[in-house]
Amino acid sequence: MASSSGNMNEEEGASDNNHGDLNKENNPSSSSINDGNCRCTCKKSKCVKFYCRCFNSGNFCNDSCSCKNCLNNEENKDAVEEIKKNIQLRDPEAFESKNLARTRNGCHCRKSECTLQYCVCKRNGVGCTLNCLCEGCKNEYGINPNPNHNNGSKNVETIMDNESSSGSSQSYHPAVHANSSIQLPDDELGNSNNVNNNNIHMPMPTNPVDSPYYNFLVHQNHVAAPYYDPLLTPVQIQSSRNNITEMQITDLFEDTNWQGQSSFLRTNPPFYYDNNVAELSSIPRIQSSQQYQPIQSHGFHQQGEESFGAMNLQYPFLSSSQQPNNGEATNMQLHLHPHLHGHGPSPPPTPDNEENHHHMMFLWQNNRPQ
DNA sequence: GAGTTTGAAACT
DNA sequence: CAGTTTCAAACTC
Numbered sequence: 001m002a003s004s005s006g007n008m009n010e011e012e013g014a015s016d017n018n019h020g021d022l023n024k025e026n027n028p029s030s031s032s033i034n035d036g037n038c039r040c041t042c043k044k045s046k047c048v049k050f051y052c053r054c055f056n057s058g059n060f061c062n063d064s065c066s067c068k069n070c071l072n073n074e075e076n077k078d079a080v081e082e083i084k085k086n087i088q089l090r091d092p093e094a095f096e097s098k099n100l101a102r103t104r105n106g107c108h109c110r111k112s113e114c115t116l117q118y119c120v121c122k123r124n125g126v127g128c129t130l131n132c133l134c135e136g137c138k139n140e141y142g143i144n145p146n147p148n149h150n151n152g153s154k155n156v157e158t159i160m161d162n163e164s165s166s167g168s169s170q171s172y173h174p175a176v177h178a179n180s181s182i183q184l185p186d187d188e189l190g191n192s193n194n195v196n197n198n199n200i201h202m203p204m205p206t207n208p209v210d211s212p213y214y215n216f217l218v219h220q221n222h223v224a225a226p227y228y229d230p231l232l233t234p235v236q237i238q239s240s241r242n243n244i245t246e247m248q249i250t251d252l253f254e255d256t257n258w259q260g261q262s263s264f265l266r267t268n269p270p271f272y273y274d275n276n277v278a279e280l281s282s283i284p285r286i287q288s289s290q291q292y293q294p295i296q297s298h299g300f301h302q303q304g305e306e307s308f309g310a311m312n313l314q315y316p317f318l319s320s321s322q323q324p325n326n327g328e329a330t331n332m333q334l335h336l337h338p339h340l341h342g343h344g345p346s347p348p349p350t351p352d353n354e355e356n357h358h359h360m361m362f363l364w365q366n367n368r369p370q
Numbered sequence: 371g372a373g374t375t376t377g378a379a380a381c382t
Numbered sequence: 383c384a385g386t387t388t389c390a391a392a393c394t395c
Contacts, residue, residue: 051389
């Protein structure tokens with residue numbers, strides 16, 4: 001940018017794209033810095049504030065932008081670095097996995113119900129989480145599971161309503177809906193009508209001995225792929241159940257044939273669980289060189305009515321060469337126990353009625369660039 | 371294309 | 383840190 005002329009109208013006429021001049025003519029290599037996905041039209045921020053989507057994503061502006069008075073280019077690299085340093089003084093993590101951070105921090109949509117591109121989660125192609133403060137969330141990639149952020153218990157009821165109306169056109173992930181990528185054998189559930197795409201209505205076992213295994217066949221190409229992705233690829237499994245006292249989910253694992261080898265893909269821990277879906281950054285980041293550890297059991301303790309929990313299945317980071325073939329299936333097995341081991345006597349068997357059913361909702365979050 | 375709405379970022 | 387202003391993008395007409 002040549003100068004901060006107070007009269008921007010003068011600049012707009014002839015050469016209103018300052019970065020274009022600088023990038024294209026003086027710094028042809030800058031296009032490799034910007035992946036081309038970012039375009040901005042900044043007029044006042046000089047593209048050195050987070051208002052600017054290029055700056056926000058850590059890129060220099062490029063030819064696709066139509067910004068004015070742009071500083072965010074190779075030509076002004078030193079100045080940009082200085083500005084970034086100043087920003088980092090205030091927020092050391094300002095430039096770390098910005099998109100992830102945004103997703104982690106969640107959106108605050110109040111009016112758009114997370115259905116428009118205003119929603120930062122939707123823009124990133126991910127569902128809203130408990131971290132979001134949205135109201136009336138209808139994010140197509142996954143609605144905010146926190147009832148308190150969604151007008152009472154409407155969110156939970158919506159899930160159950162959707163679940164009970166088999167064949168409903170509503171889906172929380174289009175890929176899952178379109179391909180019915182979660183399949184449960186009839187003999188596992190006894191009634192295939194209980195299955196509605198990503199919503200699974202499973203009877204809660206009445207005692208530990210009877211605790212069944214539920215098998216889920218999940219096609220990898222419909223699930224966030226387990227390869228390295230800076231946005232991570234959490235699979236969030238949310239469960240809700242009325243009047244839960246105690247329960248434990250164990251033996252949740254994935255098993256797939258992988259490049260001709262039968263191998264378990266296991267992280268340590270294999271999945272991440274936190275009642276509040278804690279910050280994604282706290283999830284251990286498994287390197288592909290690390291040996292996957294045996295799965296540990298994870299407690300899943302809920303109390304009270306309308307209790308709600310969620311856990312994230314964190315895929316390991318694998319190199320792109322280790323990606324599965326499209327269509328390759330992952331078998332997930334979920335073992336429900338009606339009580340927590342080693343925490344006092346088992347509660348008495350509970351009746352197998354509607355109120356005691358365990359409701360599962362699978363949110364497959366596709367964080368890959370669209 | 372102009373004007374409005376929206377929500378994040380910046381500011382006070 | 384809550385409220386306000388600024389900003390750029392999304393949206394509407």
